[in-house]
Amino acid sequence: MTDRNYALITGASSGLGKEFAIQCAQRGMNVLLIALPGGNTMSLAENLRLEYSVDVQAFEFDMTDSIELISRVNEIADNYNINFLINNAGVGGTSSILETSLERIDGIIQLNVRSTTLITRLLIPHLMKNDRSYIMNISSMAAFSPIAYKTVYPASKAFISSFSLSLREELSGTGVSVSVVYPGPIMTNSLTARRIIAQGFKGKMGLLPTRRIAEIAMDKTLERKSTIVPGYMNRINHFLMGLMPESMRLKIISRAVKKEIQYSLPA
Numbered sequence: 001m002t003d004r005n006y007a008l009i010t011g012a013s014s015g016l017g018k019e020f021a022i023q024c025a026q027r028g029m030n031v032l033l034i035a036l037p038g039g040n041t042m043s044l045a046e047n048l049r050l051e052y053s054v055d056v057q058a059f060e061f062d063m064t065d066s067i068e069l070i071s072r073v074n075e076i077a078d079n080y081n082i083n084f085l086i087n088n089a090g091v092g093g094t095s096s097i098l099e100t101s102l103e104r105i106d107g108i109i110q111l112n113v114r115s116t117t118l119i120t121r122l123l124i125p126h127l128m129k130n131d132r133s134y135i136m137n138i139s140s141m142a143a144f145s146p147i148a149y150k151t152v153y154p155a156s157k158a159f160i161s162s163f164s165l166s167l168r169e170e171l172s173g174t175g176v177s178v179s180v181v182y183p184g185p186i187m188t189n190s191l192t193a194r195r196i197i198a199q200g201f202k203g204k205m206g207l208l209p210t211r212r213i214a215e216i217a218m219d220k221t222l223e224r225k226s227t228i229v230p231g232y233m234n235r236i237n238h239f240l241m242g243l244m245p246e247s248m249r250l251k252i253i254s255r256a257v258k259k260e261i262q263y264s265l266p267a
């Protein structure tokens with residue numbers, strides 16, 4: 001076990017997770033990256049090591065495999081002192097429920113819900129060894145309302161929200177602070193970008209660069225804030241949506257989201 005502290009980031013090879021990796025390294029943190037095999041995680045680790053003179057280690061495995069997840073995370077925690085956990089890995093998509101395969105549905109639940117819960121539970125005793133530690137869980141503004149044609153994804157993100165806030169309360173009085181982030185739309189890859197554009201004005205409202213969202217989420221988490229909605233427009237949107245009856249909100253959001261279906265991955 002080294003005596004250095006590390007930030008562990010899931011889903012760190014691309015999108016928001018990659019941005020977290022860059023910003024942690026820029027802030028002088030040593031970083032542990034987790035992503036699927038076959039991506040660019042190893043080269044990202046190498047680039048960050050060279051550019052920022054911090055230690056960066058990459059681990060490639062499928063987090064939806066619970067047995068592998070438990071064994072790899074235990075091994076990582078035995079070798080590195082983790083004081084910052086960023087639960088970022090998550091998948092979604094837009095399709096009618098009958099056109100969504102069981103595998104896709106299971107994958108969303110396994111990654112967004114089960115792997116996040118297990119990894120957090122496994123690491124809490126390790127995080128508690130430090131005077132101050134942080135857990136940042138990435139939910140979504142989709143957690144604030146049910147949404148037709150996304151069905152399982154908003155439910156998974158509502159789970160993350162409830163889980164994080166419960167945990168924050170339970171761990172208050174320890175050195176571990178839990179924050180939950182609700183990003184609005186992020187153009188993290190070309191498919192997501194096409195889906196956001198397809199929604200028209202509503203989809204693009206509150207759009208912020210990935211880097212800016214990561215920066216806000218990092219700053220507020222390190223300030224030990226409980227809930228984080230990056231971007232002024234998203235906070236206004238959230239407030240206005242909260243004034244509407246749920247049935248009206250559900251219809252308005254679902255109508256906008258339906259336009260995305262054509263850009264969804266094959267079920």
Ligand SMILES: NC(=O)c1ccc[n+]([C@@H]2O[C@H](COP(=O)([O-])OP(=O)(O)OC[C@H]3O[C@@H](n4cnc5c(N)ncnc54)[C@H](OP(=O)(O)O)[C@@H]3O)[C@@H](O)[C@H]2O)c1
Pocket residue numbers: 010011012013014015016017034035036037038039040061062063064088089090091092111138139140141182183184185186187188189192
């Ligand atoms: N994009 C948006 O508009 C948006 C809005 C609100 C919230 N969010 C949330 O923000 C987070 C990041 O989203 P993103 O758009 O940046 O995602 P992304 O670009 O699709 O990246 C997902 C990351 O998760 C990794 N990953 C996927 N399945 C995995 C698995 N089974 N095991 C291990 N790693 C896995 C991917 O690894 P590989 O690259 O190796 O496949 C990648 O590093 C998610 O929780 C998402 O729900 C996104």
